[in-house]
Amino acid sequence: MNSRNSGPRSIDHPVDRAEGTSSIANSSTKNGSVDTRASVAERVFxxxxxxxYACDRGAGDRRVRAREVLAPLLRERRAVISTQVLQEFFAAITRKLHVPAEQARRYVEKWMRIDVVVVRPEIVxxxxxxxxxxxxxFWDALVIKSAAVAGCGRVLSEDLNHRQVIDGVTIENPFR
Structure with a gap:
């Protein structure tokens, strides 16, 4: 996420692509019934x-990896974020990537199409x-608590210790 120039960085949004293939979220089994086991069991924060990284065209291999990990989660509607993630995302892409606020707002709106945990006082x-x-x-603890409240068994993050388990949530660094 290092940006040395002052111009806006080119970004795009993986939710756009996931929506184009969203029928997978309601994929049927061989007998025609809807299989919801994976979506219930494997929500991922x-x-x-x-x-x-998934949005930043200048993130190289990290962008590729973030999109690989996110694609099935978005398609199958198993990805979860929080209002904290939305806030941090907006702040980072406007400040570090120099994305204009109105464009950044549109990206936030797109991320709001997936499950979003509202950080309530009890979560704090x-x-x-x-x-x-x-x-x-504290901020990492807020991510973990939000994931636990949402019923997620895993958190994808590079900021925490890989494979550490806190509050029943396993940390997974997708870039390792």
Missing amino acids: VDTNVVI LGAIDLHRLHTVS
């Missing part, structure tokens, strides 16, 4: 850095407790 208090009990920053 996506941290801000993965979301940014739970994050404070996680921060106190584990060696994670």
